[in-house]
Amino acid sequence: MTPKDFRAQISAGEFTNPTAGYCNGYVQANLVVLDKKYAEDFKKFCEINSKPCPLIEMVGPGTSHTSFLADNADICTTIPRYHVWEEGKMIKEVNDITSYYNKDMSFFLLGCSFSFEESLMDAGIALRHVDQKINVAMYDTNIPLKPVGPFHGYMVVSMRPIKASQVSDACCITGNSPIAHGAPVHVGMPELIGISDLAKPDYGDAVEIKDDEIPVFWACGVTPQNALQQAKLDFAITHAPGCMFVSDILNKEYGK
Amino acid sequence: MTPKDFRAQISAGEFTNPTAGYCNGYVQANLVVLDKKYAEDFKKFCEINSKPCPLIEMVGPGTSHTSFLADNADICTTIPRYHVWEEGKMIKEVNDITSYYNKDMSFFLLGCSFSFEESLMDAGIALRHVDQKINVAMYDTNIPLKPVGPFHGYMVVSMRPIKASQVSDACCITGNSPIAHGAPVHVGMPELIGISDLAKPDYGDAVEIKDDEIPVFWACGVTPQNALQQAKLDFAITHAPGCMFVSDILNKEYGK
Numbered sequence: 001m002t003p004k005d006f007r008a009q010i011s012a013g014e015f016t017n018p019t020a021g022y023c024n025g026y027v028q029a030n031l032v033v034l035d036k037k038y039a040e041d042f043k044k045f046c047e048i049n050s051k052p053c054p055l056i057e058m059v060g061p062g063t064s065h066t067s068f069l070a071d072n073a074d075i076c077t078t079i080p081r082y083h084v085w086e087e088g089k090m091i092k093e094v095n096d097i098t099s100y101y102n103k104d105m106s107f108f109l110l111g112c113s114f115s116f117e118e119s120l121m122d123a124g125i126a127l128r129h130v131d132q133k134i135n136v137a138m139y140d141t142n143i144p145l146k147p148v149g150p151f152h153g154y155m156v157v158s159m160r161p162i163k164a165s166q167v168s169d170a171c172c173i174t175g176n177s178p179i180a181h182g183a184p185v186h187v188g189m190p191e192l193i194g195i196s197d198l199a200k201p202d203y204g205d206a207v208e209i210k211d212d213e214i215p216v217f218w219a220c221g222v223t224p225q226n227a228l229q230q231a232k233l234d235f236a237i238t239h240a241p242g243c244m245f246v247s248d249i250l251n252k253e254y255g256k
Numbered sequence: 257m258t259p260k261d262f263r264a265q266i267s268a269g270e271f272t273n274p275t276a277g278y279c280n281g282y283v284q285a286n287l288v289v290l291d292k293k294y295a296e297d298f299k300k301f302c303e304i305n306s307k308p309c310p311l312i313e314m315v316g317p318g319t320s321h322t323s324f325l326a327d328n329a330d331i332c333t334t335i336p337r338y339h340v341w342e343e344g345k346m347i348k349e350v351n352d353i354t355s356y357y358n359k360d361m362s363f364f365l366l367g368c369s370f371s372f373e374e375s376l377m378d379a380g381i382a383l384r385h386v387d388q389k390i391n392v393a394m395y396d397t398n399i400p401l402k403p404v405g406p407f408h409g410y411m412v413v414s415m416r417p418i419k420a421s422q423v424s425d426a427c428c429i430t431g432n433s434p435i436a437h438g439a440p441v442h443v444g445m446p447e448l449i450g451i452s453d454l455a456k457p458d459y460g461d462a463v464e465i466k467d468d469e470i471p472v473f474w475a476c477g478v479t480p481q482n483a484l485q486q487a488k489l490d491f492a493i494t495h496a497p498g499c500m501f502v503s504d505i506l507n508k509e510y511g512k
Contacts, residue, residue: 167443168472171427187423188444188470214444216424 003070003246007078016080016095018242020114027179027251028244029056029069029109030221031079032228033097033237036061039106041149045227046108048146052155052223054111054179061104069247075107076100081240088232097237111179112221112244113158115251119173125166128207135204135242136160138220142194143185145223150231156222157185159198161213170216179254186217193217203241259326259502267333272351274498275336276370283435283507284500285312285325285365286477287335288484289353289493292317295362297405301483302364304402308411308479310367310435317360325503331363332356337496344488353493368477368500369414371436371507375429381422384463391460391498392416394476398450399441401479406487412478413441415454417469426472435510442473449473 001009003023009015019028034042039061046055057068064076076098084092084100113136117127129136136158143155162170167187175183186193198215199206203222209215228236239245257265259279265271275284290298295317302311313324315331322329332354340348340356369392373383385392392414399411418426423443431439442449454471455462459478465471484492495501 164443164445164448165441167423168427168431168440171424172431172439175424175428175431183428184424185421187420189420189468192420192468212445212448 003248006246007070007073010080011074011077013095019080019244019246020242023246025118025250025252027056027069027247027249027254028112028114029247030112030224031075031082031237031239031245032108032110032224034106034108034233035235036104036106038150038233042106042108042151045145045148045151046110046224048148049223050178051182051185051219052145052221054181055108056111056179057109059107059109061106064101064105064107066109069109069245069249071248075109075245079239079245080243083238083240085228085233085236085238087234088229093240100237109245110221110224111181113180113218114244115180115254116174116177118251119177120170123169123173125162125170125173127160129160129205132207134207137198137201137206138203138222139190139195140202145227150233151227153227153230155185156203156220156226157193157217158204158220159190159201159215159217161207161209162216163212164214167214167216174218177251181219181221184216184218188214190215190217259504262502263326263329263334266336267330269351272336275500275502276498279502281374281506281508283312283325283503283505283510284368284370285503286368286480287331287338287493287495287501288364288366288480290362290364290489291491292360292362294406294489298362298364298407301404301407302366302480304404305479306434307438307441307475308401308477310437311364312367312435313365315363315365317362320357320361320363322365325365325501325505327504331365331501335495335501336499339494339496341484341489341492341494343490344485349496356493365501366477366480367435367437369436369474370500371510372430372433374507375433376426379425379429381418381426381429383416385416385461388463390463393454393457393462394459394478395446395451396458401483406489407483409483409486411441412459412476412482413449413473414460414476415457415471415473417463417465418472419468420470423470423472430474433507437475437477440472440474444470446471446473
């Protein structure tokens with residue numbers, strides 16, 4: 001199934017599930033929708049916090065249709081599930097945001113870790129959460145984000161156990177995926193970034209760390225949602241976790 | 257002082273010390289000299305073990321003059337000190353190998369870690385052995401080399417303590433220096449590569465590892481000398497440790 005056909009199914013209300021495992025090889029993107037009055041601050045926030053917030057495409061105000069990640073896809077209908085936020089709290093999950101759309105909205109599409117996970121697995125680096133078909137383990141940290149306007153807070157990281165002999169390769173490979181959170185932000189020693197117990201992730205599922213493995217930490221796409229909560233904006237929309245915008249651009253093509 | 261002037265001093269017998277700290281910014285190279293009958297095997301050995309043996313230039317047989325790393329430098333006189341080997345044992349240290357030269361000799365110039373150490377320090381990653389002006393800590397490992405003809409053995413690694421927050425950057429930066437041993441071969445967990453006590457290096461000097469640091473291991477230029485010892489060739493010449501060939505090529509230019 002091509003990404004275009006997949007998005008058509010989603011727009012028709014025929015697919016409302018997480019997008020992991022669909023249209024493999026194509027860039028998937030997280031979504032943040034804000035009133036245009038916050039757009040400049042949020043754009044700058046993404047630019048100076050580019051590991052957790054890798055901005056790929058900004059759409060609007062005045063339109064909800066993409067031009068880079070896909071040719072003229074309507075962001076209001078082509079994501080399986082959306083979260084609607086008021087005053088920093090998620091108040092509703094919906095399958096279509098057309099009824100919320102207005103011409104003052106700015107849409108931000110941000111890179112996600114699916115891109116680099118594919119590269120890691122292609123290089124023979126096993127990912128336990130993928131093998132076990134569970135969610136990646138994610139943790140709040142004490143790594144401060146660089147604040148811009150109302151946007152601030154701390155980085156959320158994802159953790160993958162990597163063999164000590166493959167940590168270096170994992171760093172180099174993901175360093176070549178700047179749109180997918182890039183190289184790790186921390187290697188080993190979780191206590192130094194404020195994580196007290198790896199067995200108790202703040203989001204997602206815990207995984208075993210074997211004797212020959214080191215916990216490696218990458219900036220995580222949950223970070224911008226946390227920054228939104230901190231900012232307590234009157235209104236915002238995001239994708240629902242795991243339910244991403246599936247683009248027409250191949251991971252392998254991006255940036256090459 | 258330009259590398260050309262520095263090499264002229266060395267050829268004139270006016271400089272016979274280690275080359276670290278001289279002509280900063282320029283690629284320095286290790287030397288291996290073999291009879292041409294071993295040249296094809298050693299070349300292939302370098303190619304398939306490129307992290308410990310990054311071959312930059314092959315000179316001869318029929319000449320001892322470089323054409324790539326420097327314009328027409330005589331390798332027989334432009335290195336401060338050489339080691340002469342017989343039957344796998346170092347038998348003599350000399351300042352000039354002109355008297356040993358014959359037209360059947362092949363000269364191999366191999367990259368060294370000075371190139372990537374400069375890049376690491378430029379990126380704000382401190383190197384304890386440089387700060388303390390001691391030799392880097394080096395260890396024998398159980399990581400097998402891929403054998404070719406008479407050449408075989410195990411990899412020697414150098415270890416640098418790196419902050420957990422900078423390990424990823426250190427991997428990515430050195431991964432961009434393929435002529436200087438490239439990205440690390442192992443991160444943390446020395447016992448997994450046959451190192452029982454980091455405080456007792458097999459070569460060089462021990463350094464402290466602080467609480468927020470991880471020992472990171474890179475392939476080391478001592479490896480080819482160990483492979484030579486294993487091969488027990490009737491005759492070979494190498495540079496003396498620390499006394500390198502100083503080239504006309506800037507680290508920053510190489511491969512770009």
